[in-house]
Amino acid sequence: MPSAWQRVIAVVVQPGLEFGDDFILPYKPDEAKELSRFIERQSMIYEAHSTDYQPGDALKNLVSDHFAILKVGPSLTFAFREAVFALAMIEDELFAEDQCSQIIQILDDVMVKHPEHWKKYYRGDAADQAFKRKYSLSDRARYYWVRPEVQIAFGQLMKNLGEKPLPYSLLSQFVGETNLNATQVIEWKIGNVFDNYSMACRKNE
Known part of the structure; x- marks a missing residue:
């Protein structure tokens, strides 16, 4: 099992963004600073969950903050x-x-x-x-x-x-x-x- 970690490239997280039936909570970089900095010390990147409906600037900030895989579906x-x-x-x-x-x-x-x-x-x-x-x-x-x-x-x-x-x-x-x-x-x-x-x-x- 330890060798499995060598094949892991990303960790799935939900960095404070969300959407519901009729609302969207945009990504706020300032509130995810610690999470963003943590991955800098690792050999992995983040996969951001529920990025649907995020505005363009929010998506750019996610990528800049090491959330390099943006999960999208319902949008x-x-x-x-x-x-x-x-x-x-x-x-x-x-x-x-x-x-x-x-x-x-x-x-x-x-x-x-x-x-x-x-x-x-x-x-x-x-x-x-x-x-x-x-x-x-x-x-x-x-x-x-x-x-x-x-x-x-x-x-x-x-x-x-x-x-x-x-x-x-x-x-x-x-x-x-x-x-x-x-x-x-x-x-x-x-x-x-x-x-x-x-x-x-x-x-x-």
Whole structure:
């Protein structure tokens, strides 16, 4: 077992940052000074847990303070969910109700029918839980995109919207970036999250 330590490159820590259903606690370098200095005497680095939704400056400070591995997950799937919901709203404006994918409602119906991935995490009354199923930063909806019913609805959504750029006014209203097709909307939303991490990990010049 002692030899196992020779293969360890990082220690997982959570240096005072956190997020919940509807809040984000940003990283504060001054409050993590002792933790940051400790690893300087070791042959390892830190992996920072729960870095999702941290602003760019906070991510840069984490890297500078030896938290070189930035664990991220829900903020990526949250961005995907945002993109799909935006596309569904655009779809509602362009197609008759009986032609629409109804993906937002179908996703929620599936989550209600199979609550094992969210029930113990989303507290509150029925209205609170309904809101969190859609919009919680913990994004428990990420476990449901692979469900057959949701996949069919997603396929219908993408088929309806096609590969041509979507109307400028609708992209401006629901996405915030223009001259994109449906696939590019999803890529753009997720790419923004990746860009935040990429910038944080670049060597300061």
